[in-house]
Amino acid sequence: MANEITVDNLFFRYHEQSPYVLNDISLTVKQGEWLTILGHNGSGKSTLAKFFNALNVPSKGDVVACGINTKTADEWINIRRNVAMVFQNPDNQIVAPTVEDDVAFGLENAGVPYEDMRDRVYNSINKLGLSGLEKQEPHRLSGGQKQRVALAGALALRPRVLVLDEATSMLDPTGRKEVLSILEKLRVEENISIIMITHDVTEALLSDRIIILAEGSIVHEGVPNQIFTDEASLGKVGLRAPFIVQIANELRRHDVPLPEGVLSHEELVSSLCKYKPIA
Ligand SMILES: Nc1ncnc2c1ncn2[C@@H]1O[C@H](COP(=O)(O)OP(=O)(O)OP(=O)(O)O)[C@@H](O)[C@H]1O
Numbered sequence: 061m062a063n064e065i066t067v068d069n070l071f072f073r074y075h076e077q078s079p080y081v082l083n084d085i086s087l088t089v090k091q092g093e094w095l096t097i098l099g100h101n102g103s104g105k106s107t108l109a110k111f112f113n114a115l116n117v118p119s120k121g122d123v124v125a126c127g128i129n130t131k132t133a134d135e136w137i138n139i140r141r142n143v144a145m146v147f148q149n150p151d152n153q154i155v156a157p158t159v160e161d162d163v164a165f166g167l168e169n170a171g172v173p174y175e176d177m178r179d180r181v182y183n184s185i186n187k188l189g190l191s192g193l194e195k196q197e198p199h200r201l202s203g204g205q206k207q208r209v210a211l212a213g214a215l216a217l218r219p220r221v222l223v224l225d226e227a228t229s230m231l232d233p234t235g236r237k238e239v240l241s242i243l244e245k246l247r248v249e250e251n252i253s254i255i256m257i258t259h260d261v262t263e264a265l266l267s268d269r270i271i272i273l274a275e276g277s278i279v280h281e282g283v284p285n286q287i288f289t290d291e292a293s294l295g296k297v298g299l300r301a302p303f304i305v306q307i308a309n310e311l312r313r314h315d316v317p318l319p320e321g322v323l324s325h326e327e328l329v330s331s332l333c334k335y336k337p338i339a
């Protein structure tokens with residue numbers, strides 16, 4: 061499967077004299093893959109995210125997004141059409157007086173012809189479950205609805221990659237669940253690659269692969285099961301496994317022979333129901 065994002069030996073610092081914020085980062089993201097980037101505050105996650113759509117451009121190393129090297133300034137608009145970003149605070153992303161205008165805003169910037177815009181806007185609004193709210197003023201919506209408006213705007217661009225920088229962190233559990241289930245659907249139905257930056261280890265369970273950043277370097281990379289069963293390594297970078305995985309790990313330490321890959325409540329219950337302790 062094709063790589064949608066390739067980062068090769070990327071180094072980055074904000075100022076000539078300051079230390080590197082990203083140190084020799086190399087990674088790939090395949091089509092339809094969901095990658096989570098975890099790391100403590102200041103580890104470089106947001107800085108890295110901005111390289112995926114040429115908001116930051118490498119001075120040392122290379123980033124190729126959807127087949128285009130991000131150093132090619134003429135292609136930045138094209139790259140940003142293919143790699144859409146959604147940020148943490150929905151209030152900072154809403155720019156227009158109505159939901160439909162807001163969803164259309166990115167399309168105007170991307171130079172999408174007017175006759176295609178209508179279809180794209182309504183299709184995106186519908187996909188995000190916002191039908192009926194087209195004429196609403198975005199600031200009257202709930203946090204979850206606002207973040208869905210931001211997502212609708214990003215998706216109207218029909219991106220190949222969606223980058224979410226803590227895009228669910230300001231939502232309540234219901235809003236968060238709504239957004240995550242939409243993302244899952246998009247990935248399955250449209251084969252979009254998702255790069256999710258989060259502090260929430262439970263959200264990371266939804267991904268195919270996890271990268272952990274610490275002080276600007278990739279310190280761990282693997283599937284969720286690998287990453288979360290190694291609690292000692294997680295602890296060293298200030299993270300804890302999701303609660304269910306912690307319980308499963310603790311039970312294993314007490315000789316309960318749980319299979320590998322118990323990542324959800326359902327999997328834990330079903331494994332325990334099969335367990336017959338030796339009398
Ligand atoms: N515009 C900037 N100018 C100078 N330094 C910056 C700038 N933005 C970020 N930094 C520094 O770069 C480092 C990485 O910051 P970054 O925002 O990428 O971390 P993060 O992992 O996203 O953190 P958080 O979890 O708090 O969002 C930090 O030391 C930060 O102070």
Ligand SMILES: [Mg+2]
Nearest residue numbers: 105106107225
């Ligand atoms: Mg950040």
